[in-house]
Amino acid sequence: MSNTPSELKYARSHEWARLEEDGTVTVGISDFAQESLGDVVFVEVPELGTNVAAGDEVSVVESVKAASDIYAPIGGEVIAVNEALEEEPETVNTEPYEDGWLFKLRPSDVSELDNLLDAEDYQQLCEDE
């Protein structure tokens, strides 16, 4: 059973989003997603300063099996990327919700988070897949 922290919001495309105290939003992929992808060997993070809309392809996670597109769960400006993944992409597998985060956004409209799934609904989605 994959781990689905209740304080996060989830996109149907398996990204998670966490609203931080400073109003920024951290994005990563869920435990379910990393498990399905298998061993991650490369992460292409978005460029700093890029403005993205919800649903835009912003990043690519490559596992031993295939490349998977990562979509922005909400719109905003990319204000940080996880550079540690360049050397240790496997952190996405081992700590998908902590050190394995992908990028941070300054949301253009924080209410877009309400369009995402809560943990319970996301868990259901994963069980149905």
Added chain:
Amino acid sequence: MSDSPSNSPLLHTPLYDLHLALGAKMVPFAGYAMPVQYPLGVLKEHNHCREQAGLFDVSHMGQVRIKGAGITEALEALVPVDLAVLPKFKQSYAVFTNEQGGILDDLMITRLADDEFFLVVNAACKEQDIAHLRAHLNGFDIEVIEDHALLALQGPQARAALDQLIPSAAELRFMSASPATVTIDGAEVECFVSCAGYTGEDGYEISIPAQHATAFAQQLLALDEVEAIGLGARDSLRLEVGLCLYGHDLDTSTTPVEAGLLWSISKSRRPGGEKAGGYPGADIIAAQIENGASRKRVGLKINGRAPVREGAELMDSPGNSIGRVTSGGFGPTVGAPVAMGYVSAEHAAIGSQIAVLLRGKTIAVEVVKMPFTPQNYVR
């Protein structure tokens, strides 16, 4: 070997239930339900095979026994190999060619007797290969062995592992084979062991009656050094040592010369040899041997860490298309992306600086010698 487009129900190998019991993730492959990975995961499975020993179910591959007086000459008419000089229980890699010199399949040939050979062919090609054999070996005895599983045991500790179960066969050297017996549930079971594989490591392939295959696999898996390995790691293991995957790196439009498989064409079957030609497409292949081919399969060292996959376009420095990647991924042992592909002859020299297009970006690529990681065969 490529995925079969057929919609018919997936076939099961004799180890199917064992795969499920081991927690494998099963995928369709060449018409079979096959384990792509076990709970260990592709990366750890790959590393385990390089460091210790891995057990692979390759029962989906075709096992065929052909025999009859004159079979050596008859089979030589289908493959550019000097089989007359292949001793009993020695193996040769070979390709079936078509009239255009293209590759119908690649296979392993083992001589069993003066007038008998054992062939192992790719799963996705086996129906077509068997038809090809029946069409060209009219009057010979062609037996498709459906009641035997085929297991591969590969890795630096494969020898020590097999020695515990089949000590007689553990002595084999690379590209040789032997009948053997293994004790299963107190009974002596006949099997056939060859010393070869598809990982670049020392190891064996064992053909064993289907009803004993699971028990035999369990005996091997009970050894500390042996883990079950899926198709995912099988692919990265073979790619790192520069071995071709049929349907990807080889196909009917690719000649053995283009594929860098000239070594598989016996000297006596090349132009000027005492048994030159005499196989389908020999004239086209001979011309390529003498004058060179217009494109070549090469190893590709990718700048950076992003894996480049099959189909990616290769370019020269002005940005002209010069070929495509045919296999690519991350090489866990190399610790970097590894790939192979075809490029036009003028870019095929070792050290050529070319580029690959990846998600709209141009990434520097160097043509390099393969294998990417050393082959560790015991000769």
